[in-house]
Amino acid sequence: MSRDTSGRNIDRRDVLKGLGVAGMAGLAGCAGGDQTPTPGGEGDGDGDGDSTPEPTATPEKLGDRLVDPDGDQVTLSAVYSTGGQTTETTMEFVKQELGKVGINVELTxxxxxxxxxxxxxNKPSEDATATFNAGSRDESTSAKQWDMMGGIGFNSYPLTPTSIRPFWIDVANESASVNFYGYKPSEPIAPKLDEASSSTDTATRQELFSTVFGILSRDQPCNFLTFDTDLLGFRSDVNGLGEESFQFGYNYQNRYFGSGDPTVGGTYTNGAASGAKTLNPLRSNDTSSDARINLTMDAAYVLNDDNEFEGRWFESYEANDALDTYTFTLRDNLQWGAGYGQMTAEDWVYYIQNVRQAEPNWAGDVNHGDWFVGGEPIEVSAPSELELEVSLPDTDPAFVKKPVLWGAYCLPKGLVEPYYERVQEADGQEAKAAIGNEMNEDEEIQTLAYTGNLGPFDFERWDRTSVFVSTKDPDYYGAGTIFAEDVPYFEQSQIQVFGEQSTRLAALRTGEIDYTALPPAQVQEFENNSDVNVLKVPSAFCNMLVYNQRANGWAELRKPEVRQALSTAVSKTTVAEQINRGAAAPAYTHQPEFSQWFDDSKVTRFGGPDSTSIGGAQRMLADALPDGYEFR
Structure with a gap:
């Protein structure tokens, strides 16, 4: 599935991505096979990982309906993100296959x-602040009930898999900032990720990571559906696109209209399927929001086509021999807006210590765990005005490629300090959180007024449901230093939201917009259109069907065996090859098979070629469910 991005690589460090923008593939021909798992496949869980075993005859179905102890058919609620038909078709397919198992699915x-x-x-009480993991799964629940969630992607961070911590470690740990579904691993994952983070031995890291991915494949906290290829459509007069690499878009500032040498002019319009939830970088962990913010702020640094450091606000860095201390050097031409002066290392230290690492999380930082290791805050200091020193508790050879400073933003000390001073005097977490909410509504944050010359464009206006507009910053710090003197080449860059996919694609055809994500079903049409360039970019986001293991989900979803049975019934091959027209690969754990850390021998393939058994799924449920449940 394609995504709602702006054709930049900001999504490589973000946590969540909406997958509702791709195109339609009807359910006709999408009925999965009905085989039982063969020995050594995903059915018996010994995990030899054979992806192409011969299917065997399925056991007969146990009945047409699964009923609960009250005699009612088991009904599960499934919510999914709209904006296109591939996600909708996938969810219809899930409903169809679970219906064969005997479970009724209600889609929203x-x-x-x-x-x-x-x-x-979710949140533990009506007065508490809602986050993506507000605490115990027995106490903290979402505003609306759900059992399954589709149309959402989780970043797999194949360069630095320790960065998956927010999704999978125990809900009691402050680093589990995105475990909104209340997953508890069947065996400890956090210690293995901690050890892998500090190890300099590749073989050791490989063993630790592959063990974690094996646990996730067996636990099935989510049905890992597919790793998709981003299908991007640009008008043919947009040049300077760069390579179709994993880090595609890291230098999007070089884009321009026309052929020949770049010239300044025109309005670049990205056609998006969804709006943004926030312009506050502290509360943004999704690509839709970051697409807007990133127009006005470049961030600390990026990773280039070779997955190596390329400076933005930080022009360089040095690491000591032990690889536990990293010193980043800021450029000397960075200016905040709204009168906050030059960006200095003091801004970063104050922001990290008093906002990102604050206990409690008064500012509502959705990635609160980034600046902690083993539950302890990472030490930061400012040896000089332009130097930020990061001292880690242990060796970490991959620190620079982790989403800690990679792609990170900062707020000026002068903006944050008045709020933090009030927080220090406030009594109780609720009062502190209220101050954080006030800061979130600060006009300078909501209009990005503090961003100064820190990005290629300046904020002009934002209609949450319609359009985000930004204009060329004539004082952009990167012009003449990182990039050519005239960068950015667009006079204006905007993100236009379209409620209907057909309208968005029509706008690309006519030139009303200059870029949008494409649905698989329409790729060939646009490849045959001389006015459009189609790019195919590998994605790190795993398309998930999430199982709610909190108190407002079906209680039986807390059992891995039940989740395994549901995943068994849904053919990933069908989702990848038919619904996504081959623009996806089946996913069996939270790591793509092209990753160096993926070990096929450790992964159990629920929903693979030999695991689409309806009768087999029913028998798995019959064994896992308590007395009173039965098939009729």
């Missing part, structure tokens, strides 16, 4: 940001 489609707010975010 909502806009992605609404899904995050009402179903993913």
């Amino acid at each position: 489609g909502v806009q992605f940001q609404s899904m995050l707010a009402n179903y993913a975010q």
Whole structure:
């Protein structure tokens, strides 16, 4: 599935992505096979990982309906993000296959940001602040009930898999900032990720990572569906696109209209399927929001086509021999807006210590765990005005490629300090959180007024449901230093939201917009259109069907065996090859098979070629469910 991005690589460090923008493939021909898992496949769980075993005859179905102890058919609620038909078709396929098992599925489609707010975010009480993991799964629940969630992607971070911590470690740990579904691993994952983070031995890291991915494949906290290829459509007069690499778009500032040498002019319009939830970088962990913010702020640094450091606000870095201390050097021409002066290392230290690492999390930082290791805050200091020193508790050879400073933003000390001083005097977490909410509504944050010359464009206006508009910054710090003197080449860059996919694609055809994500079903049409360039970019986001293991989900979803049975019934091959027209690969754990850390021998393939058994799934459920449940 394609995504709602702006054709930049900001999504490589973000956590969540909405997958509702791809195109339609009808359910006709999408009925999965009905085989039972063969020995050594995903059915018996010994995990030899054979992806192409011969299917065997399926056991007969146990009945047409699964009923609960009250005699009612088991009905599960499934919410998914709208904006296109591939996600909808996938969810219809899930409903169809689970219906064969005997489970009724009620589908609800909502806009992605609404899904995050009402179903993913949770809180323990009415007065508490909602986050993506507000605490115990027995106490903290979402505003609306759900059992399964589709149309959402989780970043797999194949360069630095320790960065998957927010999704999978125990809900009691402050680093589990995105475990909104209340997953508890069957065996400890956090210690293995900690050890892998500090190890300099590749073989050791390989063993630790592959063990974690094996646990996730067996636990099935989510049905890992597919790793998709981003299908991007640009008008042919947009040049300077760069390579179709994993880090595609890291230097999007070089784009321009026309052929020949770049010239300044025109308005670049990205056609998006969904709006943004926030312009506050502290509360943004999704690609839709970051697409807007990133127009006005470049961030600390990026990773280039070779997956290596390329400076933005930080022009360089040095690491000591032990690889536990990293010193980053800021450029000396960075200016905040709204009168906050030059960006200095003191801004970063204050922001990290008093906002990102603050206990409690008064500012509502959705990635609160980034600046902690083993539950302890990472030490930061400012040896000089332009130097930020990061001292880690242990060796970490991959620190620079982790989403800690990679792609990170900062707020000026002068903006944050008045709020933090009030927080220090406030009594109780609720009062502190209220101050954080006030800061979130600060006009300078909501209009990005503080961003100064830190990005290629300046904020002009934002209609949450319609358009985000930004204009060329004539004082952009990167012009003449990182990039050519005239960068950015567009006079204006905007993100236009389209409620209907057909309208968005029509706008690309006519030139009303200059870029949008393409659905698989329409790729060939646009490849045959001389006015459009189609790019195919590998994605790190795993398309998930999430199982709610909190108190407002079906209680039986807390059992891995039940989740395994549901995943067994849904053919990933069908989702990848038919619904996504081959623009996806089946996913069996939270790591793509092209990753160096993926070990096929450790992965159990639920939903693979030999695991689409309806009768087999029923028998798995019959064994896992308590007395009173039965097939009729």
